[in-house]
Amino acid sequence: MKWYQKHTGLITEIISYLFILLFVYAALTKLLDFENFRIQIGQAPMLSAYAGWLVWIVPISEILTALLLLYKNTRYIGLLASLALMVMFSTYIYIILNHASNIPCSCGGVLEKMGWKAHLIFNIVFTLFALLAIHFHKKRDSKSKNKYAFYVIASVISLLSVGTVTMLFLTSERIIYEENPFIRRYSYNIPKIANINLNGDAFYFAGSSKQHIYLGNYSSPLIVKRINLQTATVKTIKIQISNNNLPSIAAQVRVQPPYFFLIDGQISMILKGTTTNWEVDSQYQGNINFSNYQLTNDNTLLFKTLNPQSQKSDLGYLYIKDSLPYQIVPHLLNNESDEIFNADGSIAYDGLTNHVSYTYFYKNKFLVMSEKLNNIITAHTIDTISKPNLIIDSTSNPQQLKLIASMMVNPASYTYNGFLYIRSQIKGRYEAEKTWKQTQTIDVYNILNGNYQTSFYIYKEQGKPLRHFFIKESIFYGFIGNKLVQYDLKNMLHGDTHTNISR
Template sequence: MILHNKIKRNAVDIICLLYILLFVYAAASKMLDFENFQIQLGQSPLISAFASWVAPAVLALEFLTALLLMIPKFRMAALFLALSLMSLFTVYIFIILNYSSFVPCSCGGILEKMSWTSHLIFNMIFVLLAGLGIVLHHNAERTYKSRKKAFSVLLKMIFTVGSSAVMIIILFLCSESIMHFENPFIRRYPQHPAMFERQLDLKYNSYYFAGQSHGRIYLGNYTAPLHLKSADARLRSLKAEKIVFDANGILFQKPIVSVQESFFFLKDGTVPAVFRGNTSDWKINHEIKGMPYFTQLVHMDSIAAGFRSNDGKNLAHILGVFSENARPPVKYSGKLLQKQIDGVFDTDGVLLYSEQVQRLVYVYFYRNEFIIAAKKGDLIRRGNTIDTVSKAKIKVAYLKGKKERTMNAPPLIVNANAAVCGNLLFINSKIKGKFEDSKLWEQASVIDVYDMEKSMYLMSFPIYNLQDHKMGSFFVTRDRFFALIGNSLVAYRFRDILKKEFKNGGFVQN
């Protein structure tokens, strides 16, 4: 009997030693690269919202468990703690592999070299070892009276594993809700939702995205307004088009072109003038009359548009809609833009239109807010980007008796640019979130993706620099992301993790 108990104790010693080596090594490797470990937890699809306290808690528990395993008096309690931790880790990986929205990178140490499936098997083996250690330790130390407690030990083991599983499931559900709807400024970077596909050398950097028509992406040229280039979705062919138009004495100052399927528009808000033509022959055949002065204009169809102008009192920005067939043709929506400082710089932003869901979208440059409006200019909802800059951080100086104004200091840009496609809003953010690598922000531009229908943050992905040139403007279709970077037009192909977020329909139509 004594020899039998000695074998059990030796087996328990070996199990404890394996756990001590595992926890000390794992905790030490995480501690030596704690920032990276915290970043990895911040990118986890399960516990992103709790990464700030989960990271130090895991380290503390691993070190504590290893220490308690060295002390015979606390060995049984330490084995139960080890069983709980390894159960947590095992259920965590099982949910990652089967129920999470994406599979992140692994979390360091010896396990960093393992696949997630190997990692799961490794953890399950250690769960069984902890259970075996508890049984052997109990049997080796028990007396005649304590034999009746064997069943209670088994129940405690079942409860430990079950409560650990419930705990990680609750953390997962709570974290998902917080990340999507109450995001604490933690971005999620799934593995390659947008894959680099191809780039074209345009020779010059004077191009901008004009729109799309019949599967081709059109680029306008600021220095040659009547000349366009188009490329197919995979950037395999590049074509040149020239608009046929007689200006007839119109003093254009900043003319730009936009393309929307069968139609194209030549417009200049400083005149103001808007002309329409057909992409079949690239000839101007109609002048849209009655358009007010505008600083931005997005076409909703061949006769209707959303625009941004300035009111007559203090030149503050104001949004409105125009319809050639309506009477009156112009309707201003004075309550859409909300003044914080001067009504001009603080309300600056980019006006967009999603043809698929027929919604106007306005994204502020200097605060974490965007506006969704109906085709008639009525407010639907206000949304927020995940950063915390709720008030524009700008300083305005007034010149010439307060008749002119200028920026008194460089502003804090929150959202540099944006694009919409269907129910999704893509924003180029300039604010680094929690648990993010500074090198990434030096090497790339970060795109945040939002579902406008559900008012929720989805994910983020980087668009990397080309020869030290950062991304300028960008354009989005249902399967690709196009960017102008330096002199190049670059195409990224969306993977299923992002493509599945596009909805057919979406908002209730007008």
């Protein structure tokens, strides 16, 4: 008779103590660094929606299983529980490797240093140990007459374990993307690739072409910086204009080669010229004040205005030609009160899909519309701020309302190639306070259905936050201090299948 047949009891006992060591160690590392474990499990695939109770169930299950394995009378039940846990852990890692985003391991301790594939192999080995120990235990059990009992029990436990984890994955993904309880799912493989020194902090995105990016300047409306996308060289250009036609300091430039537009909504004036000589050669004067404007592909200007009839904020569009004919779309912003600040937000235009988005500054709401401002969907950001938190002074000057304090929720947004990118200032569940203070969070939504997709970090530069941003191709450009920082979104968008939000 072979050696292992004589020592099945010893082998079973050794395997049991290996599992005791594994489960006690894993549970203690989770509990001793509980806050970090809670954050990690809260952002992990298939677990996010259930993190509130899983963060307790996982270590408690490991400790209870270890206790069952410690005593001979309950060891068999402990081995069955060990098999169930190892199959569930292995299934979880398999889904991570093939169907989910790349999330840091939440095991803690030495196991945290393993790569995902090494961790999967480790779990499979211990799953085989559990099967071997169960087999030997059944074989030594003289009361067991059914020789197929081991295979039935092992199969049932394995199928139930795989089914449980699969159900968690499918239901959690649906909850996160459709009914998000303010749990972000971060994409981490987004490297910073460059800094461009702008020698000033008053620049904004004005437009782009295949070869160049154009930046305007809030302080100097006639100054344009042109950045070559291939060489990253920066050229400063000054718009040529006669003194008689000089708009106010509030004017902003928009560039859509071969044309540029100098727009002043305060006085309803638009100047136009070509990018070949940067000289103004046309002037258009209208009769409506507007702000927060975006230029579309067909030289239509989208804007926000105070509707002269309702005295509430509304969206509209105008055509850049003589007298600037316009159309206001009333009630689109659905002002819940008389306070005009409640409807404040930012307009963004996606030139690739021709969708328009409007993201509210002070609450968790955004609109997606057509170029003619036909409302397609009304959706919500994943935070819980459904009503603006504003303090408005209406007593100092009854004829003029003044916003003196507010809680900004979504201070900046940009839409590109079917996705809406929103900078959020509200910390979600299971997010580390230290990381939150050092970074800015960008949330990504699908503009076709409004569903949340993922989030990513943009790091502050010398303590300075991200002011606003834009996206071109697969590159994120952010204005931080006097720099234009660049992050590569390729892996998130259409590279690594683990983080592909275009699926």
